[in-house]
Amino acid sequence: MNRLLVLLLLLMAGLGACKKSADPLVQYKIQAGIDDKIISDYVAAHPEDSAKRIDTSGVYYIVKTGEGGAGNDLFTSSTTITVGFTGQILTTGYTFAQTSNFHPSYTLGSVIRGWQLGIPEIKKGGKVRLLVPSRYAYGPYAQDSIHLPANSVLDFNIQLYNITN
Template identity: 70%
Template sequence: MNRILIVLLLLGVIAGGCVKSSVSPLVQYNKQKEIDSAIIADYLTANSSLKAKKIDTTGVYYIVNDGEEGTGNVLYTNSTQVTVAFTGKILTSGFVFAQTDQFHPTYVLGSVIKGWQLGIPQIKPGGKVRLLIPSRYAYGPYAQDSIHLPANSVLDFQIQLYNVTN
């Protein structure tokens, strides 16, 4: 009798472990996508003087002010190295989570967040771009504790491009 109870208990535990979550990752992704889109749309409505352009259907917006496009001919690839100065803020709060002051780091374009991969090619060396990046093109649902960045943060980057190397 005890063996039968143990077997039934084990079967109950196994069956209970197989129950799927009520919210699939795709549903969560789409819900956050809508939230991010609303945050950016509200921001752009409140700041209607910004001449923001959307990059394809990504939800990433960029702003390049007149005279700040940079100069030269550049071909961007995933292995392109970019030397930049930047300030990164959370769009909703204005909290600065990252900033370069006196140094200008160099990154391989293919190794930075997707929002940068899409936004930096909008300018040339010497140019400045402002990027409004939905969370899915930044760090997504993963908090970045080392820089005090909550999960699903919509980001606002000011980037100055100093050099491009292929």
């Protein structure tokens, strides 16, 4: 009887291990792998863009020749940036945010992490394209007000109009 009970418990434990993990760290790592593959496949398919990776973050930036801006700007989390931008989902091309004649200002420390890493790659007047994995944007949180699904890999075209420290 005890052997049957032990066998039944082992069987249940084995079947329980087959379930999808609910561990947030495991889910984060799985999504990070998915995002990194999406971006690296895109970069490989578009070598003419000369995308560069920022450290080990998974965020890539593209600065067109002659569009990096000018000056010797210092960026901190309290730097105010004035920008014009278009934000799209990389995989679908859906535009979820766009400025036109209005150029909003943000404190660099208050924007998504992908912007915090990528905007310092240019100077005042510069233009940059950022490819941002979901973990450096909105992660597993959908942004319903702008119709942005959870875990979206984002593509931003940003022009930096002004920097204030």
